[in-house]
Amino acid sequence: MLLLNFLWVLLPAHAQDLFLAPVKQHDRWGYIDMEGKYLISPKYESANDFSENLAAVRINGKWGYIDGTGNVIIAAKFQDAHSFMGGMARVRFENMWGYINNLGEMVIPPQFDVANDFMEGLALVRNYGKYGFINKNGKFVIEPIFDDAYNFSEGCALVMQYGKWGFVGKEPGIRELPLSAEASPFFSEGLAAIQLRGKYGFVDQQGNIKIEPQYDDAKDFSETLAAVSFNGQYGYMAYSGKFVILPAFEQAEHFSEGLAAVKSNGRYGYINTKGSIAIPALYDEAQPFKNGLAKVKQNNRYGIIDNGGNWAVAPQYDWIFDFSEGLAVVESSQRYGYVTPKDQLQIMPIYESAGSFQRVTTTANSMPHIIVQAPAESPLQSQQPYYDLKATIKSASPILDKSVLVNNELYDLNDLAQKGTRIVQMNQNDLTISIRIKLKEGKNKITLKAVNRQGSATSEPREIIYQPEILVEKPNLYILTIGISEFEQKEYNIKYADDDANDIAAIFDAQNKLSNAEKLYGRVTVQKLTNEQATANNIRKAILDMKRAANEKDLFVLHISSHGEVDSRNNYYIRTYETDAGIEYLSATALENRWLADQIRDFKCTTIQLIDACHSGAGSDIALRGAAGMDIAISELKQALSAKALYFFASARSQEMAQEGGEWSNGAFTEAILACFNQQKYYNSSNGQPITADSNNDGFINTDELNAYIAQVVKVLTNGEQTPRTTIEQGTPINLFVLPK
Numbered sequence: 001m002l003l004l005n006f007l008w009v010l011l012p013a014h015a016q017d018l019f020l021a022p023v024k025q026h027d028r029w030g031y032i033d034m035e036g037k038y039l040i041s042p043k044y045e046s047a048n049d050f051s052e053n054l055a056a057v058r059i060n061g062k063w064g065y066i067d068g069t070g071n072v073i074i075a076a077k078f079q080d081a082h083s084f085m086g087g088m089a090r091v092r093f094e095n096m097w098g099y100i101n102n103l104g105e106m107v108i109p110p111q112f113d114v115a116n117d118f119m120e121g122l123a124l125v126r127n128y129g130k131y132g133f134i135n136k137n138g139k140f141v142i143e144p145i146f147d148d149a150y151n152f153s154e155g156c157a158l159v160m161q162y163g164k165w166g167f168v169g170k171e172p173g174i175r176e177l178p179l180s181a182e183a184s185p186f187f188s189e190g191l192a193a194i195q196l197r198g199k200y201g202f203v204d205q206q207g208n209i210k211i212e213p214q215y216d217d218a219k220d221f222s223e224t225l226a227a228v229s230f231n232g233q234y235g236y237m238a239y240s241g242k243f244v245i246l247p248a249f250e251q252a253e254h255f256s257e258g259l260a261a262v263k264s265n266g267r268y269g270y271i272n273t274k275g276s277i278a279i280p281a282l283y284d285e286a287q288p289f290k291n292g293l294a295k296v297k298q299n300n301r302y303g304i305i306d307n308g309g310n311w312a313v314a315p316q317y318d319w320i321f322d323f324s325e326g327l328a329v330v331e332s333s334q335r336y337g338y339v340t341p342k343d344q345l346q347i348m349p350i351y352e353s354a355g356s357f358q359r360v361t362t363t364a365n366s367m368p369h370i371i372v373q374a375p376a377e378s379p380l381q382s383q384q385p386y387y388d389l390k391a392t393i394k395s396a397s398p399i400l401d402k403s404v405l406v407n408n409e410l411y412d413l414n415d416l417a418q419k420g421t422r423i424v425q426m427n428q429n430d431l432t433i434s435i436r437i438k439l440k441e442g443k444n445k446i447t448l449k450a451v452n453r454q455g456s457a458t459s460e461p462r463e464i465i466y467q468p469e470i471l472v473e474k475p476n477l478y479i480l481t482i483g484i485s486e487f488e489q490k491e492y493n494i495k496y497a498d499d500d501a502n503d504i505a506a507i508f509d510a511q512n513k514l515s516n517a518e519k520l521y522g523r524v525t526v527q528k529l530t531n532e533q534a535t536a537n538n539i540r541k542a543i544l545d546m547k548r549a550a551n552e553k554d555l556f557v558l559h560i561s562s563h564g565e566v567d568s569r570n571n572y573y574i575r576t577y578e579t580d581a582g583i584e585y586l587s588a589t590a591l592e593n594r595w596l597a598d599q600i601r602d603f604k605c606t607t608i609q610l611i612d613a614c615h616s617g618a619g620s621d622i623a624l625r626g627a628a629g630m631d632i633a634i635s636e637l638k639q640a641l642s643a644k645a646l647y648f649f650a651s652a653r654s655q656e657m658a659q660e661g662g663e664w665s666n667g668a669f670t671e672a673i674l675a676c677f678n679q680q681k682y683y684n685s686s687n688g689q690p691i692t693a694d695s696n697n698d699g700f701i702n703t704d705e706l707n708a709y710i711a712q713v714v715k716v717l718t719n720g721e722q723t724p725r726t727t728i729e730q731g732t733p734i735n736l737f738v739l740p741k
Contacts, residue, residue, distance in 0.1 A: 016361070016362050017359055017360070017361055017362075018033065018039065018068050018359075018360045018361075018362055019034050019325050019357050019359055019360070020032070020033065020040070020050055020055075020068060020357065020360050021049070021327075021329075021338070021354060021355050021356060021357040021358070022047040022048065022049060022055070022354070022355040023042070023336070023353070023354045023355070024042070024047075024351055024352040024353040024354070025042050025350070025351055025352060026352075028042040028043055028044065028045070029042055029043075029044040029045070029047035029057070030042030030043065030047070031047070031055070031070075032347070034325075034326075034327065034338075034346065034357065035347075036346075036347040036348075039068075039070075040066070040069075041070075044057040044058060044059060045057075045059065045060075045061070047355070048082075048083060048355065049083065049356050049358050050068070050358040050359075051083035051084045051085070051358065052085075052087070053067060053068060053102075053360055053361050053362070054066070054067060054073060054089075054102060056081040056082065056083065056089070057076070058076070059072075059076040060076065062076040062077050062079070063076055063077075063078040063079070063080060063091070064076030064077065064078065064081070065081070065089075065104070067360075067362060068360035068361070068362035069362055073102075073104070074100065074102075074103075074104035077093070078091040078092060079092040079093065079094075079095065080092040084102060085117050085118060086118060086136075086376065086377060087101055087102060087376050087377075088100065088101060088108075088118065088136065088376075089102075090115045090116070090117060090123075091110070092110070093106075093110040094110060096110035096111055096113070097110055097112040097113070097114060097125070098110030098111060098112070098115070099115070099123075099138070101373065102371055103371055103394070107136075107138070108134070108136075108137075108138035109138070111127070112126060112127055113125075113126040113127065113128070113129065114126035114131075116151055117151075118136065119152045119153070120153075120155065121135065121136070121152075121170075122134065122135060122141055122142070122152055122157075122170070124149055124150070124151050124152075124157070125144070126144070127144040128144070130144040130145055130146060130147070131144055131146040131147070131148060131149035131159070132144030132146065132149075133149075133152070133157065133168075136376060141170060142157075142168055142170075145161060146159040146160060146161050147160050147161060147162075147163075148160040150185035150186075151185070152170075153186040153187045153188075154187035154188070154190065154205070155169055155170065155187075155205065156168065156169055156175075156187055156192075157185075158183055158184075158185040158192075159174065161174065164176065164177070164179065165177045165181060165182055165183055167183075167192075167205060167207055169205070171697065171698065172697055173694075173696075173697025174697075175205070175206050175207035175697075176207055177194065177207050178196055178209070180196065180197070181194055181195065181196040181213075182194070182195045182196075183195070183203060184220065186220065187205060188220035188222060189221040189222070189224065189239075190204060190205065190221075191203065191204060191211075191221050191226075191239070192205075192220075193218040193219065193220060193226075194209070194213060195213065196213040197213065199213040199214050199215060199216070200213055200214075200215045200216070200217055200218035200228065200229075201213035201214060201215065201218065202218065202226070202241075206696065210241070211237070211241040212241070214230075215228040215229055215230050216229040216230065216231075216232065217229035217234075219252070219253070219254055220254055221239070221254075222254035222255045222256065223254075223256070223258070223273065224238060224239065225237065225238060225244060225245070225260075225273065226254075227253065228247075229247070230247045231247065233249060233250070234247055234248075234249040234251060234252035234262070235247035235248060235249070235252070236252065236255075236260070236275070244273075244275070245271070245273075245274075245275035246275070248264075249262040249263055249264055250263040250264060250265075250266070251263035251268075253286070254288065255273060256288035256290065257288075257289040257292065257307065258272055258273060258307075259271070259272060259278055259279070259289050259294075259307060260288075261286035261287070262281075263281070264281045265281065267281040267282060267283060267284070268281055268282075268283040268284070268285060268296070269281030269282065269283070269286070270286065270289075270294075270309075278307075278309075279305070279307075279308075279309035280309065282298065283296040283297060283298050284296075284297040284298060284299075284300070285297035289307060290322065290323075292306055292307055293305070293306060293307075293312055293323070293341060294307075295320050296315070297315070298315045299315060301315040301316050301317060301318070302315060302317045302318070302319055302320045303315030303316065303317070303320070304328075304341070311343070312341050312342065312343060313328075313330075313339055313341070313343045314343055316332075317330040317331060317332050317339075318331040318332055318334075322356070323341060324356035324357050324358065325356075325357040325358065325359060326340065326341070326357075327339065327346055327347075328341075329354045329355070329356065330345075330349060331349070332349045333349070335349040335350055335351060335352070336349050336350075336351045336352070336353060336354035337349030337350065337351065337354070338354070338357075367395075367452065367455045367456070367457050368393050368394065368395045368399065368450035368451065368452050368456070369393070369394040369395070369457060370392070370393050370394075370448050370449075370450055370457055370458070370459035371392045371394070372389070372390070372391045372448065372459050372460065373390045373391060373392065374389065374390040375387070375389075375464060378460075378461070378462045378463045378464075379443070379463035379464065379465050380462070380464045380465070381465050382439065382464055382465065382466050382467075383466075383468060383469040384439075384466075385438065385439050385466060385468070386436050386437065386438055386439065387436070387437045387439055387464050388434055388435070388436050388437075389404070389433075389434070389436075389437050389446060389448075389462075390432075390433070390434050391432070391433045391448050391459065392426075392430065392431070392432050392433070393430065393431045393432075393433065393448075393450045394429075394430045395429040395450070395452045396429065396452070397429060397452045398429055398452060399429060399431060399450055399451070399452055400451045400452055401450070401451045402423075402431070402433070402448070402449065402450045402451070403448070403449045403450075404435060404437075404446065404447070404448050405445075405446065405447045405449065406444065406445075406446050407440065407444055407445060407446075408445075410449075413433065413435065421433070421434065421435040421436070422434040422435075429452075433448070437464075439466040441466055441467070441468065442465065442466065442467075443463060443464075443465050444463065444464045444465070444466060445461055445462075445463055446461065446462045446463075446464065447459050447460075447461045447462070473522065474519060474521055474522035475521055475522065475553040475554045475555060475605075476521055476522050476523045476524070476525065476549075476550070476551075476554045476555075477508070477511070477520070477521040477523070477524045477525070477554065477555050477557065478525045478527075478546045478549065478550050478554060478555070478556045478557070479504070479524065479526040479527070479557050479559070480527050480529075480542050480546060480556075480557070480558050480559070481500075481504040481505050481508075481526070481527075481529075481558075481559040481560075481561075482501055482528075482529045482530075482534050482539060482558075482560045482561065482574075483497040483498040483500045483501025483502065483504075483528075483529075483530050483531075483534070483560075483561040483562070484498065484530065484531055484534045484561070484562040484563075484575070484576065484577055485497045485499075485531060486498070486531045486532070486577075487577055487578075487579070488577060488579075489579070489580065492563060492575065492581075494563075494660065495660060495662070496660045496661075496662075496664075496665050496666050496667060497561040497562055497612070497660070497667065498530040498531055498561075499665050500559075500561035500612060500666050500667055500670040501529070501530050501559070501561060502528065502530065503666060503670070503674055504559050504670065504673070504674070505526050505528040507674060507677050507678075508524055508526050508557075508737075509524065511524045511737070512524045514738055518738055518741075519738065520700065520735055520736075520738050521555070525546075525549070527542050527546070529542060531577060532577050533577070534562070534576055534577045535576055535577050535578050536576040536589065536590065536591050539576060539591055540591070540595075543558070543596070543599050544599070547599060547602060547603050547604075550604060550605045551604055551605065552604045552605055553605065554604075554605040555606055555607075555608070555734065555736075556603055556605055556606070556607045556608070557607070557609075557610065557736070558600075558607065558608070558609045558610070559609075559611075559612075559670075560574055560609075560611050560612065560613070561612040561667055561670060562574055562575055562576070562612075562613065563575035563613065564611065564613030565583060565586060565590070566583075567583045567584070568583060568584070571587065571592065571594065572593040573586040573587070573590035573591060573592055573593060574590060574591040574593065574596070574613075575590050575591075576589070576591050597639070601644065606647070606731070606734065607647065608647040608648075608649070608734070608736070609647065609648050609649065610649045610669075610673065611648070611649065611650050611651065612651045612658060612667045612669040612670050613650070613651055613652075613658060644730070645728075645729065645730045646727060646728065646729040646730065646731065647703055647727075647728055647731055647734070648726070648727040648728075649707070649710070649724065649725075650724060650725040650726070650727075651667065651668070651669035651722070651724055652722045652723060652724060652725065653723050653725050656721070656722050656723060657721075657722070658722055659717075659718050659721070659722055661717075664717065668714050668717045668718050668722055669710065669714055669722075669724055671713075671717060672709065672710035672713040672714045672724070673706070673710060675693075675709075675713055676693045676701055676705070676706055676709040676710060676713070676737075677693075677701060677737050677739075679693045679694065679739060680693075682712070682713050683716070684712055684716075685716050685719075685720065691709060691712045691713060691716075692709075693705060693709050693739075694739055695708065699738065699739050699741070700735040700736075700737065700738055700739065701735070701736055701737040701739065702733040702734055702736060703728060703733050703734045703736060704728075704733040705733075706736065707726045707728070710724050711723070711724055711726070
């Protein structure tokens with residue numbers, strides 16, 4: 001690569017910053033500077049503020065875009081056109097909406113009934129009457145299935161489907177709101193106001209009610225406080241739902257810069273976050289503070305005060321707009337001018353209408369113009385050591401030289417042309433460039449430079465942060481499943497416990513077939529003991545083997561489907577294949593729960609137990625699996641574990657009989673576990689609502705979701721005669737199972 005050290009001092013760039021605002025005079029729009037002089041003559045039917053150095057203007061009934069010198073950069077051919085944001089602008093062409101870049105290229109073809117600006121990387125669009133969200137490549141990230149929707153706010157968007165409101169995130173799934181609830185379309189500080197049965201409260205981004213609807217009105221949180229109305233008076237509450245400032249105001253607005261406008265005795269003033277009066281109630285209207293200033297209305301005229309309550313702009317105008325670049329539009333007698341924050345009338349109100357001043361960077365029309373298409377946004381995160389930079393250079397005369405500056409090293413693009421760079425001549429002078437940039441670890445700053453006879457130009461810098469992907473070693477999952485239907489003592493035989501073990505083994509073994517990217521665990525080791533294999537010695541040996549194999553980051557799951565019994569000394573046992581008949585022989589031939597609890601304690605990793613204990617099963621298609629002794633089993637396990645997390649799932653409560661049946665070919669408890677992993681559809685018997693397995697829509701089943709699902713489904717399967725019991729102590733939800741896509 002040829003390093004250039006001299007070229008850019010030969011022809012200095014002539015970039016210039018202007019401050020321009022659109023104004024209307026004699027029914028035509030033009031652009032003035034801060035002294036009120038026209039820099040672009042009034043010749044347009046309509047004109048918008050500048051954004052990203054371009055402004056949309058209407059010429060002969062069509063919209064196009066001009067630069068700061070008034071040159072048409074994008075031809076006027078659109079039915080409607082909006083401001084640029086992030087290098088893209090939405091336009092309407094032939095009655096459909098699409099998106100262009102700042103070269104005027106249609107990067108997302110016109111195909112939508114309605115299109116909004118991109119917010120948080122996604123744009124709300126309507127397609128064939130339904131709303132969805134697209135990314136900047138024009139691809140649907142969230143399919144158009146909604147009857148109504150709002151823009152994204154803090155990672156969520158309010159949507160309506162089948163007459164019900166809910167929230168969507170950028171991952172699949174709808175977080176439903178309570179039936180008949182309506183919510184604010186905007187999250188603020190993680191919460192959104194919700195209206196339910198005429199009362200207001202707040203929900204989080206999962207749609208969970210965090211502050212119960214009990215207020216007459218509620219406004220968004222701002223600076224950790226939200227204004228709410230209770231019994232006709234407004235106060236301010238914290239995230240906890242407790243009032244920090246008691247209801248005492250007729251009206252209240254959100255906090256901004258430590259102050260909030262409140263109304264008392266028909267007048268507005270401002271309080272601080274402690275509820276003390278900061279600015280007396282003297283105003284007919286009051287707006288939030290911004291950059292130390294706030295608009296207020298007094299005696300039917302608008303002015304501006306500072307945060308000490310002093311007049312910055314005396315109340316003498318019909319309306320005042322926000323300040324932009326140090327000047328604010330004011331309206332007086334249906335004419336518009338501009339005022340400074342020090343009450344100086346900078347430009348007299350002589351215009352029929354006016355927009356805001358914006359900074360516009362211009363270069364001489366004949367200098368090169370560089371537009372970087374990729375990366376479109378900066379900074380960009382990358383896990384790859386290379387990035388393909390793409391750009392276009394537009395010039396009124398031949399390009400004499402072109403270079404790229406990477407981390408303060410300047411390289412000649414002509415020299416790079418033989419090393420993977422692709423340069424295409426679009427017409428006589430314009431070029432498109434694609435170049436593979438080698439990145440260093442951390443922050444990389446990249447700019448392009450181009451030279452023609454009139455001077456040089458430099459692109460807006462782009463930052464690419466290269467962080468190599470760190471391969472995290474995944475934990476392993478160890479499964480021991482035990483199911484005994486046939487015993488040496490035939491009177492204890494039941495029908496489906498061995499099917500329980502077979503089915504649990506199969507569903508977890510299938511997790512090994514997932515790709516490495518999909519897997520929760522590096523390896524899933526499944527061991528199954530059924531019927532004559534399930535002796536006490538074999539079970540003990542299997543548990544000891546898995547205890548030796550598992551390390552601290554792994555997970556051990558023990559599933560048992562057999563008889564659970566209590567002896568005369570109140571000790572709990574699992575009946576194994578060879579256990580002698582009668583409770584007096586349990587201590588000699590069964591699997592003692594105390595021994596099992598001690599082994600669970602000594603595991604280095606987290607353990608989860610799923611116990612489908614059986615009591616009696618002869619002579620009927622529906623066998624009863626008694627849960628007597630589960631309290632003892634849990635108590636013994638708690639004592640053994642002490643400070644360690646406890647995850648224990650039992651098939652039924654102490655006084656209930658656990659069931660198995662030919663309809664399922666499983667125990668009800670195990671059937672519910674399998675149904676959860678298979679996302680089988682069941683409906684709540686009390687309210688008819690579907691029972692959701694993956695409640696947070698993340699593609700995994702965790703311990704909390706498993707608990708919630710089996711608790712409801714077992715009731716459905718057994719007509720409410722069996723209620724599983726779950727004990728989770730000192731443990732956070734653990735992802736246990738990857739759902740099929």
